[in-house]
Amino acid sequence: MNCFSISVSGRSALILLEKKCTDPQALCRVLEDAEADRGIDFIRLRGADGSFTIGRAVSELQTFGEKEARVYAERGQRLVKTMRGLKKLIIAEIDGEAFGPGFEIALACDIIFATASSRFAFPEVNLGVIPGFGGTQLAARRVYETFVKYLVFTGDSVTAEELYAKGIANAVFADGASMNAHTDALCARLSEKSSFILGLAKETLNSGIEMDFDKALLFEQNAFTFSFSCEDKREGMGAFIEKRKPMFKNRWEDLRFEEE
Structure with missing residues (x-):
């Protein structure tokens, strides 16, 4: 059907x-x-x-x-x-x-x-x-x-x-x-934002609400730290400094964040 x-x-x-x-x-x-x-x-x-x-x-x-x-x-x-x-x-x-x-x-x-x-x-x-x-x-x-x-x-x-x-x-x-x-x-x-970062933010929000506060803070800290290893961080901050529109390209299919 x-x-x-x-x-x-x-x-x-x-x-x-x-x-x-x-x-x-x-x-x-x-x-x-x-x-x-x-x-x-x-x-x-x-x-x-x-x-x-x-x-x-x-x-x-x-x-x-x-x-x-x-x-x-x-x-x-x-x-x-x-x-x-x-x-x-x-x-x-x-x-x-x-x-x-x-x-x-x-x-x-x-x-x-x-x-x-x-x-x-x-x-x-x-x-x-x-x-x-x-x-x-x-x-x-x-x-x-x-x-x-x-x-x-x-x-x-x-x-x-x-x-x-x-x-x-x-x-x-x-x-x-x-x-x-x-x-x-x-x-x-x-769609002009990083699809990877949107997904990372969603995972952090949905996972954190299931944890106690200290564990949720650590999860956010790990996700925040991981985002600094991604090309979209360099592109986003570079575009801000250079006063241009960022061209994000990272995707969840290519990167994987794993909780420590």
Whole structure:
């Protein structure tokens, strides 16, 4: 079943999520392919028909026992861990509903854009279960615990403006066209930066939040030190001193940072 429509423009891959997408592993494979493609620096996720969703229908979940539920959750959590582990930046563009797994996938993205009419929710409590794709943990790492508990306990939907006020959404737009145009412009601007350094910054942020403070500081120190061994450091600082535009060229495919 073809669950995704994929197109590449410039350095960005746009992945459209269809409502019929039920297998998190399928999206995992698409993302891993994009990560391996040297022509792609940014990954954009968007709902094909406005809704931002992935996962099984309630009628299917109703037939699950504990064994099937664990396999389903493991696949969903593998997806969000893959998303957070990719070196390329992932941007969610939401113009509609992002409920349940759709909300969880959005939270695994690096940047979240949404239209003013979009709504977000963890409705699982109304079905007698809880979120299983990492939503409770992803949300708690982005915003205050009390707000996350309210969303999970009530199942209430919230607006994009509310998520923006809480620091979860990065920006809210009047409509999909203005949101997409803004994302185009952002990707064009970021494409002028070092893709390696953007990936290193993402890894440092995502890894550090899982560590205690001292270990996180050491991780940052090691990453910072490693960046000084790269050609892009010499190019960036040289361009600054010479008052010219830098021409970065380092890529994750060619360099590998390993934590000491």
